[in-house]
Amino acid sequence: MAYLPTERTDWKAIAMSMAFAHHSGRPMEMNASDYLVYNEASLACQLERPVPLMANGSSTSGIHGSGMQTAKMEGVFRVAFRTKSEIDILDDGFKWRKYGKKSVKSSPNPRNYYRCSTEGCAVKKRVERDGGDPSYVITTYEGVHNHTSPAVLYFTPKGNASGASLIAGDY
DNA sequence: CGGCTTTGACCCGCGC
DNA sequence: GCGCGGGTCAAAGCCG
Numbered sequence: 001m002a003y004l005p006t007e008r009t010d011w012k013a014i015a016m017s018m019a020f021a022h023h024s025g026r027p028m029e030m031n032a033s034d035y036l037v038y039n040e041a042s043l044a045c046q047l048e049r050p051v052p053l054m055a056n057g058s059s060t061s062g063i064h065g066s067g068m069q070t071a072k073m074e075g076v077f078r079v080a081f082r083t084k085s086e087i088d089i090l091d092d093g094f095k096w097r098k099y100g101k102k103s104v105k106s107s108p109n110p111r112n113y114y115r116c117s118t119e120g121c122a123v124k125k126r127v128e129r130d131g132g133d134p135s136y137v138i139t140t141y142e143g144v145h146n147h148t149s150p151a152v153l154y155f156t157p158k159g160n161a162s163g164a165s166l167i168a169g170d171y
Numbered sequence: 172c173g174g175c176t177t178t179g180a181c182c183c184g185c186g187c
Numbered sequence: 188g189c190g191c192g193g194g195t196c197a198a199a200g201c202c203g
Contacts, residue, residue: 098176100195113194117175126194 081139088112088127088137094145096125107131118147 083090100113109129116123123143130136 097174099197101176101178102193102195105192111193115195124194 078143079141081141082130083137083139084133084135085137086135088129090137090139094118094123104128109134116145118145121146 089096095117096114097117098112099115101110102113103110107128107130109131111126111128114125114127116125121143123141123145125142126140128138128140130138
């Protein structure tokens with residue numbers, strides 16, 4: 001299957017920067033209720049307080065009352081990307097194993113569920129094509145990798161784990 | 172032969 | 188209690 005499209009290499013950067021941002025003291029004051037929305041055009045990231053991708057209008061208390069913010073996922077790090085791409089599966093440097101596919105009500109397009117194939121790593125990923133703009137793909141990461149990305153290993157000089165140790169961290 | 176996709180079934184929370 | 192919507196499991200098959 002076709003993985004990395006031609007110039008879409010910045011996905012690696014996105015995924016890494018996400019991991020870096022979280023592990024190195026969360027410089028952008030993220031927490032579980034924050035969503036990072038990357039725009040592919042400018043690669044500028046903006047922190048969205050009122051969750052844009054998940055409807056929370058049903059509740060009055062905003063984030064806490066949102067249906068996605070149940071008690072069991074408190075402290076779970078989640079990032080949502082919306083990227084213009086014609087391919088659903090974008091290689092961000094990690095190994096993903098698909099474990100489910102569901103069609104959501106709001107969109108005619110199905111939603112795919114992936115999980116990091118590395119043992120002990122509980123990071124999940126959900127890929128969905130934008131219903132309004134079929135040329136856009138919404139990818140949501142959930143969780144933090146407790147291991148090093150193969151891409152980081154690849155780009156790290158051998159014997160030097162400086163870059164990797166930031167991600168692998170001391171969790 | 173081992174790991175990954177596929178796909179329907181199952182499960183769980185929530186609203187009526 | 189029941190149905191629905193969304194998330195996950197797991198068996199079977201595919202592919203390198």
